[in-house]
Amino acid sequence: MVVTVIGLGLIGGSFCKAIKEKTSHKCLGFDINENVLQSAISTGAIDGIAKDFSEADLTIVCLYPEAALSFMLENAEKFKKGSLVMDACGIKSEIVKKAHPVLSQRGIFFIGAHPMAGREFSGFEYSTGNLFENASFIITPTKDIPEEKIKLAKDFANALGFKRTVVSTPEEHDAIIAYTSQLAHVVSNAYIKSPTLSKEMGFSAGSFKDLTRVAKLNEDMWTSLFMLNREPLLFELDVIIENLKKYKDALEKEDSIRLKELLREGRILKELSLEREKKD
Amino acid sequence: MVVTVIGLGLIGGSFCKAIKEKTSHKCLGFDINENVLQSAISTGAIDGIAKDFSEADLTIVCLYPEAALSFMLENAEKFKKGSLVMDACGIKSEIVKKAHPVLSQRGIFFIGAHPMAGREFSGFEYSTGNLFENASFIITPTKDIPEEKIKLAKDFANALGFKRTVVSTPEEHDAIIAYTSQLAHVVSNAYIKSPTLSKEMGFSAGSFKDLTRVAKLNEDMWTSLFMLNREPLLFELDVIIENLKKYKDALEKEDSIRLKELLREGRILKELSLEREKKD
DSSP states (O other), X not given: OEEEEEXXXXXXHHHHHHHHHHOOOEEEEEOSOHHHHHHHHHTTSOSEEOSSSOSOSEEEEOSOHHHHHHHHHHTTTTSOTTOEEEEXXXXXXXXHHHHHHHHHHTTOEEEEEEXXXXXXXXXXXXXXXXXXXXXXXXXXXXXXXXXXHHHHHHHHHHHTTOSEEEEOOHHHHHHHHIIIIIHHHHHHHHHTTOGGGGGOTTSOOHHHHXXXXXXXXXXXXXXXXXXXXXXXXXXXXXXXXXXXXXXXXXXHTTOHHHHHHHHHHHHHHHHHHHHHHHHO | OEEEEEOOSHHHHHHHHHHHHHOOOEEEEEOSOHHHHHHHHHXXXXXXXXXXXXXXXXXXXOSOHHHHHHHHHHTTTTSOTTOEEEEOOSOOHHXXXXXXXXXXXXXXXXXXXXXXXXXXXXXXXXXXXXXXXXXXXXXXXXXXXXXXXXXXXXXXXXHTTOSEEXXXXXXXHHHHHIIIIIHXXXXXXXXXXXXXXXXXXXXXXXXXXXXXXXXXXXXXXXXXXXXXXXXHHHHHHHHHHHHHHHHHHHHHTTOHHHHHHHHHHHHHHHHHHHHHHHHO
């Protein structure tokens, strides 16, 4: 089939490269940056430039949330009737709520999607054909999407090396992602802000690196994602702040029994989580 | 020379294995667990069992803080006169303050040390001869320690594969480690405690893994380390809680400009930190 990828950044570029490396689909690309398009052609990441978006059996829109929405709404007339359109945004409720009715009305099937992969770098130059290996591909199809289109999305993800496709609802997706991904970026970004940071060299090991890795984030994209998922993220922020205060309280009171109990609770939760992962 | 390692857990066992793999020193070991000792002998991690601790030119005490202190104070008479004794604890002020005067009085040179390496597993079975590769070896020698003994410690660390030896004061060490290591363990342990954890499977990627890796900690050891370094750790906890509240506040007020600015600040700090590392 023909797959068109809109937006050749880290995620879109990686889709193109994975398609070319792992499938026999024809891959067209589109980006507002002409240099990126030329680079995608010259490196063989795409077979050509998508002209009017009507060729594709599957279109994947890899833009930031607002841009993805605008693009889909503005080009709703141009997609091939009966074709499948997916986005790749990190939040789903807002996207599905706004894109689905418009595309559906035009006879186009829309499935909200979120490839659970990324790097602490942006742009086509960092994209790789193996970015999705062992990652989850989350899709949030509405009830009217035929099984055949869901199967197409799953088979496509499978061919690209995703470990699995998880079917969820937009609301469930957004609530869980607020914890597993958004909170991680906020905490990491807050962690780096201690005045002690300037003396860290030579005094740090793996734990500091891990906690601060995603502090290097794209603030435009993440501000947009956070603002579109305020309630779930605020819930998670409250939970971690309240939990941190418990350790602080135990330390202030020099209550080592309580402190050990708090640490033990966390250790056990992490161990159970690792066991679930192993069984998976 | 003869090196005796006291306590053959993750760190002590890794010292033994690194000594045997990378140097020609004779390595003796001691542990209260007879099975561990036998395992260390049968795997060739030590040349033999340390009987009365008087053979060693260098003794490394790899026990938890309280146990390390008790061991050094109780056996102060037994170490060889003029020999070097080091601990490997994650806090230094308390250890140096209490161990140094007693050992010094007996003609033994004590240097507080902290190998900046670890794993989220404990025990001899997880120890490896390459644990210290690329890690920092921090030492906090008091002013009376002769240059020759400091050089011995540095050469020893160098031979074992440490990237560098950092000379610090106990107080500076403890203040920085509260940020780079202790806070990381508290935050990670708090992060895992969201009720959303139970739904995380299939919805997480690298950032969740990184943020929660060290949640799996040894609560006995870390409670002890935290209680012995309360003030610096409380300072860091306050800093991160206050910073997290700023993101929360911006989200609550739907202030996307402020939110983006907060994320930008963190991103730049992380980038500067990565640049310092690269130049290193």
